[in-house]
């Protein structure tokens with residue numbers, strides 16, 4: 374039996390077609406328990422011309438890593454995408470609650486699964502950076518036609534700049550990298566310090 378969840382409070386995200394996505398966030402919990410700004414920026418990017426106002430997501434098979442509340446995957450599924458939303462086991466219940474809350478708007482398929490980065494691959498190897506399991510997990514879920522979208526807020530404190538540099542070093546070994554310029558993003562929901570990156574495998 375899973376532990377009871379903390380109380381929730383709802384964040385509403387309105388799509389351009391006026392559908393309102395309701396996302397429960399935990400009052401107490403780890404980093405994934407609230408909707409991050411980068412998640413909103415990426416979700417609103419889905420509504421731009423780059424995604425044919427969301428139509429490009431229709432029937433696409435998508436895996437979301439480190440989904441937290443599941444907001445990005447749920448919004449993608451309202452455009453008809455088939456999404457597997459993943460995070461650590463403790464977020465499964467919250468993601469399922471958010472799927473149920475928005476069921477009436479979902480036109481694709483959506484499932485919540487536990488996926489701990491790198492777990493099904495790491496056996497006896499010690500890593501210097503926790504990023505390596507993430508990059509491995511991303512790589513293991515890609516083939517030649519997969520597009521990886523990554524949206525993050527730039528941080529300047531602590532070890533964040535080094536983690537960011539290492540993440541891009543590791544990704545550059547395997548992926549072509551393209552940054553989505555601000556002018557292509559949602560005109561309201563964008564920010565100079567939030568970056569949307571697109572990765573494609575170099576050698577599938």
Ligand SMILES: C[S@@+](CC[C@H](N)C(=O)[O-])C[C@H]1O[C@@H](n2cnc3c(N)ncnc32)[C@H](O)[C@@H]1O
Nearest residue numbers: 404405408409412439440441460461488489490
């Ligand atoms: C900064 S939060 C972002 C949550 C969500 N994507 C958003 O933008 O609102 C990072 C997420 O990655 C998840 N995460 C961190 N380490 C992980 C790991 N080793 N395996 C799976 N998920 C992990 C956390 O639980 C958290 O939900």
